[in-house]
Amino acid sequence: MSTTDSSEHTKYERLKSKHREVREQHPESLSLRLHRALSWLQRAEIEAEQDRQDLDATFIFYWIAFNAAYAEESIETFQTDERSAFDGYFSKILHLDAEGVIYDAIWQEFSGSIRLLLDNRYVFQPFWRYLNGVPGHEDWERRFEASKQRIYRAVASMDTQVVLTTLFDRLYVLRNQLVHGGATWNGSVNRDQVRDGAAIMAFLIPVLIELMMENPQEDWGKPFYPVVD
Secondary structure (H helix, E strand, O other): OOOOOOOOOOHHHHHHHHHHHHHHHOOHHHHHHHHHHHHHHHHHHHHOOOOOOOHHHHHHHHHHHHHHHHOOOOOOOOOOOHHHHHHHHHHHHHHHOOOOHHHHHHHHHOHHHHHHHHOOHHHOHHHHHHHOOOOOOOOHHHHHHHHHHHHHHHHHOOOHHHHHHHHHHHHHHHHHHHHOOOOOOOOOOOHHHHHHHHHHHHHHHHHHHHHHHOOOOOOOOOOOOOOOO
């Protein structure tokens, strides 16, 4: 798997070209899933261009690309634990990442940004539930400390799956803040989270798409909203 781009080609362009070469050998459901994910990857890269740099839009479009890639028809997104869905998907992805691209990104390239996100209460959902008066979340601080201790143990043992799943659990909170109008566009109070989240997604989403593209034998499930004639 290639993770580098020449100066002439974006990650989208390289992956789109690769997809054209192999899609005839893919199951229809996977080809549709990748086609959709690539379209949103392209849109995210447009927003990330230096002359635009809309971090909120960049993050949202990368998240849509991620959703297109991983979400399954069998998962009732609004009724089940999203974290469990992440866990199952990342378990499969990490098993297929024979070159350790994701491992290297988490423990080397983005280790500092990831640690800051995982240690940030503003992307920890129980904190917000407590502030909103949801019963049963008065102990959010204890939960937060327990979560950090679990992360520290995962970091000490270099458990990539625990860190990756917890990272996306936190990014999911950031996604909700943006998509559900819980933040101001280009606001000053959440810039660090959005900037770091967008940078992490910009690296990881193309890697996830390419791993799926290179492993059509895996059961990636049926995508939401199939094409209807």
